[in-house]
Amino acid sequence: MNINQCDECSLHQQNQEDLFSGRCILVNGPVIVGAGPSGLAVAAGLKQDGVPFVILERASCIASLWQNRTYDRLKLHLPKQFCELPYIPFPHKFPQYPTKHQFINYLQSYAREFQIHPRFNESVLSANYDHTCGLWRVKTVNVAGDDSSVEYICRWLVVATGENAEKVVPEFEGMHEFGGGVMHACDYKSGEFYRGKRVLVVGCGNSGMEVSLDLCHHNAFPSMVVRSSVHVLPREILGKSTFELGVCLMKWMPIWVVDKILLLAAKLILGNIEKYGLKRPSMGPLQLKNTQGKTPVLDIGTLSRIRSGDVKIVPGIKKFLHGGVELVNGEILEIDSVILATGYSSNVPSWLKENEFFSRDGFPTSPFPNGWKGKAGLYAVGFTRRGISGASVDAIKVSKDIIKIWKNETKQKNQSVGVSCNRKCKP
Ligand SMILES: Cc1cc2nc3c(=O)[nH]c(=O)nc-3n(C[C@H](O)[C@H](O)[C@H](O)COP(=O)(O)OP(=O)(O)OC[C@H]3O[C@@H](n4cnc5c(N)ncnc54)[C@H](O)[C@@H]3O)c2cc1C
Numbered sequence: 001m002n003i004n005q006c007d008e009c010s011l012h013q014q015n016q017e018d019l020f021s022g023r024c025i026l027v028n029g030p031v032i033v034g035a036g037p038s039g040l041a042v043a044a045g046l047k048q049d050g051v052p053f054v055i056l057e058r059a060s061c062i063a064s065l066w067q068n069r070t071y072d073r074l075k076l077h078l079p080k081q082f083c084e085l086p087y088i089p090f091p092h093k094f095p096q097y098p099t100k101h102q103f104i105n106y107l108q109s110y111a112r113e114f115q116i117h118p119r120f121n122e123s124v125l126s127a128n129y130d131h132t133c134g135l136w137r138v139k140t141v142n143v144a145g146d147d148s149s150v151e152y153i154c155r156w157l158v159v160a161t162g163e164n165a166e167k168v169v170p171e172f173e174g175m176h177e178f179g180g181g182v183m184h185a186c187d188y189k190s191g192e193f194y195r196g197k198r199v200l201v202v203g204c205g206n207s208g209m210e211v212s213l214d215l216c217h218h219n220a221f222p223s224m225v226v227r228s229s230v231h232v233l234p235r236e237i238l239g240k241s242t243f244e245l246g247v248c249l250m251k252w253m254p255i256w257v258v259d260k261i262l263l264l265a266a267k268l269i270l271g272n273i274e275k276y277g278l279k280r281p282s283m284g285p286l287q288l289k290n291t292q293g294k295t296p297v298l299d300i301g302t303l304s305r306i307r308s309g310d311v312k313i314v315p316g317i318k319k320f321l322h323g324g325v326e327l328v329n330g331e332i333l334e335i336d337s338v339i340l341a342t343g344y345s346s347n348v349p350s351w352l353k354e355n356e357f358f359s360r361d362g363f364p365t366s367p368f369p370n371g372w373k374g375k376a377g378l379y380a381v382g383f384t385r386r387g388i389s390g391a392s393v394d395a396i397k398v399s400k401d402i403i404k405i406w407k408n409e410t411k412q413k414n415q416s417v418g419v420s421c422n423r424k425c426k427p
């Protein structure tokens with residue numbers, strides 16, 4: 001067997017064609033899938049203690065959600081202290097709500113500081129636990145052109161592919177007859193391409209709301225589909241972040257009481273929003289986020305555009321027609337373009353061959369704070385439905401746990417030098 005030590009990432013490269021049609025690489029440490037904030041935070045923790053690892057990233061850059069799949073004017077909507085990764089704070093000069101460019105710059109210097117070098121353009125196709133040898137087998141395909149595949153073999157597998165890995169694109173009757181442009185919000189960059197156009201924005205989460213506002217800024221005419229209900233909260237209450245207020249109150253009282261307080265404040269500040277067609281869910285905003293992952297809208301100005309009539313609220317879609325749409329109330333709207341702000345899903349079930357730790361929706365079965373560690377060296381980071389601060393909490397726990405075991409195992413291995421490993425991996 002030809003085993004090479006790779007200096008860059010402490011890999012043992014094993015050129016054994018009979019194991020797998022592509023290359024087979026034995027990793028001395030964890031494989032981390034995803035180089036977004038979650039993957040980077042785990043990597044940083046490991047680096048600090050000298051534990052080697054490999055990060056696999058399907059895109060050609062770190063934080064691809066932020067770099068490739070968000071619109072130009074996006075800002076963080078939680079205050080900066082809730083969006084920092086462990087170990088390195090944001091620069092002091094950052095505003096309360098950093099822009100996406102500031103956030104990306106921070107993540108890039110974070111990766112530089114910890115010398116994190118992901119293997120870009122490697123999309124993980126499958127990961128199986130091999131009971132025979134007690135190791136994970138992670139297969140990737142190179143998506144940059146040559147389609148070559150690699151199998152990584154490792155003791156620990158960290159899933160950091162995110163809650164927003166894939167866009168949700170619903171099917172609508174008559175969509176192919178529509179004839180105008182249709183794009184998902186993740187491909188929307190700016191309203192400048194929609195000047196003077198009638199745009200149907202499907203969905204009223206933070207994406208739908210913010211895309212509609214951006215369209216207004218560019219003199220387009222958005223109609224936003226609200227098919228069920230939505231919680232809209234002011235981003236600030238009496239000058240203090242609503243999110244921060246919620247976090248503070250939750251230390252002292254049950255979540256449903258906090259929800260009542262936030263809703264009362266929202267009513268005083270925003271008035272009755274139901275009269276605009278924005279029906280509120282029966283469950284409170286934080287409880288809904290915690291149990292179903294539905295994020296409340298933190299209003300950054302769309303509501304005043306709804307009040308003024310610049311953003312029209314419309315009910316659910318019945319079907320698309322040529323150059324228009326029929327709504328469930330029978331109304332027919334003429335439109336030029338459609339933006340699907342219909343959300344995202346986890347992609348874990350498509351590649352992780354495991355059915356205990358992760359459920360079929362691609363989230364860990366155990367809720368926060370217990371969803372970070374599975375069996376047989378499997379970990380999850382960034383599936384807490386608590387944004388970047390939740391991911392940071394996970395990342396610290398995961399890296400500490402792996403460091404502890406890795407150090408123990410390395411010590412034992414060093415103590416038993418000369419004893420050869422009799423574990424075998426079958427192809
Ligand atoms: C528009 C938008 C704005 C947001 N704003 C905020 C905010 O202000 N504050 C906040 O706290 N949270 C916010 N969030 C929540 C968001 O989930 C986090 O900000 C953060 O990006 C999560 O980091 P992550 O690393 O877990 O996931 P991601 O950032 O999605 O990173 C996952 C990485 O995994 C890669 N990947 C996925 N599948 C594979 C595969 N099979 N093989 C290899 N690589 C793979 C992806 O390409 C991606 O780079 C926002 C989300 C969105 C969509």
Ligand SMILES: NC(=O)C1=CN([C@@H]2O[C@H](COP(=O)(O)OP(=O)(O)OC[C@H]3O[C@@H](n4cnc5c(N)ncnc54)[C@H](OP(=O)(O)O)[C@@H]3O)[C@@H](O)[C@H]2O)C=CC1
Pocket residue numbers: 074075076077078164170185202203204205206207208210225227228229294295316317341342343344
């Ligand atoms: N500034 C920021 O920081 C921003 C943050 N984000 C975050 O990104 C994440 C994703 O947000 P977002 O992209 O808004 O996704 P969400 O999942 O929050 O919202 C999806 C929306 O699409 C609607 N929808 C889905 N399918 C259909 C359908 N077939 N017909 C009509 N409506 C449909 C949903 O309605 P229903 O509820 O009825 O299912 C819902 O209103 C969130 O966590 C959000 O907070 C997003 C934008 C900006």
Ligand SMILES: O=C(O)C(=O)Cc1c[nH]c2ccccc12
Pocket residue numbers: 077078243289295296298385386387388
């Ligand atoms: O922006 C997001 O998607 C987040 O997940 C951040 C977040 C976590 N918990 C919340 C509660 C209310 C609004 C946003 C969030």
